[in-house]
Amino acid sequence: MAVQINPSILSADFARLAEEATAVEGADWLHVDVMDNHFVPNLTLGVPVVESLARATDTPLDCHLMIEDVDRWAPQYVEAGAGSVTFHVEAAAAPVRLAREIRAQGARASMALKPATPIEPYEDLLSELDMLLIMTVEPGFGGQAFLDIMLPKIRRTRELISKHGLELWLQVDGGVSAATIERCAEAGADVFVAGSAVYGANDPAAAVRALRSQASGAMSTAAWACGH
Numbered sequence: 001m002a003v004q005i006n007p008s009i010l011s012a013d014f015a016r017l018a019e020e021a022t023a024v025e026g027a028d029w030l031h032v033d034v035m036d037n038h039f040v041p042n043l044t045l046g047v048p049v050v051e052s053l054a055r056a057t058d059t060p061l062d063c064h065l066m067i068e069d070v071d072r073w074a075p076q077y078v079e080a081g082a083g084s085v086t087f088h089v090e091a092a093a094a095p096v097r098l099a100r101e102i103r104a105q106g107a108r109a110s111m112a113l114k115p116a117t118p119i120e121p122y123e124d125l126l127s128e129l130d131m132l133l134i135m136t137v138e139p140g141f142g143g144q145a146f147l148d149i150m151l152p153k154i155r156r157t158r159e160l161i162s163k164h165g166l167e168l169w170l171q172v173d174g175g176v177s178a179a180t181i182e183r184c185a186e187a188g189a190d191v192f193v194a195g196s197a198v199y200g201a202n203d204p205a206a207a208v209r210a211l212r213s214q215a216s217g218a219m220s221t222a223a224w225a226c227g228h
């Protein structure tokens with residue numbers, strides 16, 4: 001099982017998005033936070049910017065949709081060039097139908113949980129997904145402190161993935177840094193979003209390599225990853 005590091009463009013300079021996207025070559029995916037000022041109290045970017053980003057970089061786009069009416073919008077992000085589309089279960093009217101639609105369009109389907117949303121009610125839905133995102137901050141802003149209290153939810157989700165023998169990726173997003181990434185990997189995450197820890201560094205590509213090495217080290221000794 002390989003570690004994946006996804007820098008979040010939210011912490012980049014929006015006036016130089018193409019340059020900032022290519023500054024993290026070597027990253028697995030570029031994480032793109034779409035916010036509508038309704039689902040979260042912040043406004044970022046939409047479909048036209050995702051289309052331009054998809055043309056500007058060879059790194060696949062991991063679009064994290066923090067928007068209302070996501071059943072209607074998510075397919076447009078696949079059309080815009082996203083390789084993975086994450087919708088929030090709190091915003092989706094029909095999560096299974098939406099995941100199937102995203103997959104049918106040829107992208108990876110992913111579902112996110114806000115910190116207060118438990119995983120247990122969605123156990124039967126996991127087989128419909130390619131990735132589950134556990135938010136480790138309240139969605140809306142970069143640069144917030146990691147919520148340690150999310151670690152048991154990460155552990156529990158990893159147990160459910162193992163119990164059902166699924167290939168689902170488990171992503172964490174929010175406050176992931178050199179200080180917290182090992183705890184996330186030990187608990188069961190294998191896909192790590194990092195905004196300020198990457199774009200706040202002098203050398204973003206080196207920050208990606210350092211985070212990957214830390215997470216790989218922690219995963220190699222984690223009980224959940226033994227035998228993978």
Ligand SMILES: O=C(CO)[C@@H](O)[C@H](O)COP(=O)(O)O
Nearest residue numbers: 008139140142143175195196
């Ligand atoms: O989705 C979000 C915030 O809502 C994230 O993707 C942030 O962009 C992560 O930023 P850092 O916490 O790593 O600075």
Ligand SMILES: [Co+2]
Nearest residue numbers: 033064173193
């Ligand atoms: Co995000």
